[in-house]
Amino acid sequence: MKSISILGATGSIGTQTLEVMRSNSEKYTLIGASANSNYNKMIDIINEFKPKFVALMDDLAYHKVKTYCKDNNLNTEVIHGLEGLNTIASCDEADIVVTSVVGMIGLIPTLMAINSGKDIALANKETLVAAGDIVMDAARKNKVRILPVDSEHGAIFQCIQGNDKNNIEKILLTASGGPFRGKKRNELVNIMPHDALKHPKWNMGKKISIDSSTLMNKGLEVIEAHWLFEVSYDKIEVVIHPQSIIHSMVEYNDGSVIAQLANPDMKLPIQYALNYPERFNAVIPRLDFYKLNLLTFEKPDTETFRCLKLAYEAGKTGGNMPTIMNSANEIAVNLFLENRIKYLEIEKIIEECMNKFEYIRTPTIDDIIYTDKNVKKYVKNKYCK
Ligand code: NDP
Numbered sequence: 001m002k003s004i005s006i007l008g009a010t011g012s013i014g015t016q017t018l019e020v021m022r023s024n025s026e027k028y029t030l031i032g033a034s035a036n037s038n039y040n041k042m043i044d045i046i047n048e049f050k051p052k053f054v055a056l057m058d059d060l061a062y063h064k065v066k067t068y069c070k071d072n073n074l075n076t077e078v079i080h081g082l083e084g085l086n087t088i089a090s091c092d093e094a095d096i097v098v099t100s101v102v103g104m105i106g107l108i109p110t111l112m113a114i115n116s117g118k119d120i121a122l123a124n125k126e127t128l129v130a131a132g133d134i135v136m137d138a139a140r141k142n143k144v145r146i147l148p149v150d151s152e153h154g155a156i157f158q159c160i161q162g163n164d165k166n167n168i169e170k171i172l173l174t175a176s177g178g179p180f181r182g183k184k185r186n187e188l189v190n191i192m193p194h195d196a197l198k199h200p201k202w203n204m205g206k207k208i209s210i211d212s213s214t215l216m217n218k219g220l221e222v223i224e225a226h227w228l229f230e231v232s233y234d235k236i237e238v239v240i241h242p243q244s245i246i247h248s249m250v251e252y253n254d255g256s257v258i259a260q261l262a263n264p265d266m267k268l269p270i271q272y273a274l275n276y277p278e279r280f281n282a283v284i285p286r287l288d289f290y291k292l293n294l295l296t297f298e299k300p301d302t303e304t305f306r307c308l309k310l311a312y313e314a315g316k317t318g319g320n321m322p323t324i325m326n327s328a329n330e331i332a333v334n335l336f337l338e339n340r341i342k343y344l345e346i347e348k349i350i351e352e353c354m355n356k357f358e359y360i361r362t363p364t365i366d367d368i369i370y371t372d373k374n375v376k377k378y379v380k381n382k383y384c385k
């Protein structure tokens, strides 16, 4: 029996993690679960999985869930705010913490989980982008495993099993290309949130859907791969593969390329991360090679989708530059979703912040939090009139 805590249990990854647990319920128990404001979904989770702790960030949601548990004599302890997230992340009973909150809010709870000796099933890529050095260092010191949930990194993780890291020639990170693949800049000028939220292959939360459309998601994943697999940026290549059947590949020094293939469904990488090194029976439809028509590959168009270029630049510069880039992206995506800025202003704001903010070569955790706050405050003040 594995005891699991989920940070962000009501979101896309959180919900699919619960589906994986439901499919093999004698193998897993839910210890803790957190949400921001979705109290209805949290009440359903409490009724079905009976976790020991739940955390709600939002005031109203916290009071609703707290009252519900009291009125129904439930044993689940309901905790409020960041304190709640941190409790879910570090409680004694959890073996593994699934980090599926969205954005920088995941950083401190992830570090708390690592410092409490929990293995991490990592979906929250922003944490590694903003503070990869600090997070990986803490994981090494505490001897915990960071098990990737992101489908590409889950694939790479499978492709490196049993191989010597020193023999990796390159990582081939696949990308669907998003909803605007093939478009040019003039066609992106008037993109609205509902256009960008329509992903051709994956059904995901809003922030990652916008990131996928700008290719910033792939940029974040390049940085995530750099930290997870200790591979330099010149050895990480993005390949557009619109069918999303190959989830990524690793090329070795002898010319062999090892790939991981499956139907696109996040339940597979989630299940692999929860049970590594064991493999459990399929929770998703199997591939039928007689029905697969064509697998195609293209170079990414970084002149049109400049966020990918900016991410490579930020990653190679290092220090707090990926933090600056990530924070600018988080706030710009929010403003775009609120119809306050235009689509192409997302990349403009990121570039502006990368040029403007003070560069710190070896940032501490406080520097990272300070950078995040300042970047977001600056963008809000300037663009949120
Ligand atoms: P969602 O937006 O669907 O879910 C986010 C979760 O975090 C929800 O439970 C939400 O609660 C909670 N949350 C949001 N804001 C806060 C906050 N301020 N404080 C506390 N909790 C908060 O996101 P996804 O599941 O799509 O993505 C989660 C992470 O996983 C992201 O980092 C993403 O990049 C990564 N990822 C996602 C994939 C996918 O297929 N979805 C694939 C690979 C990686 P509430 O429901 O109450 O709002």
Ligand code: MG
Binding pocket: 150, 151, 152, 221
């Ligand atoms: Mg991915």
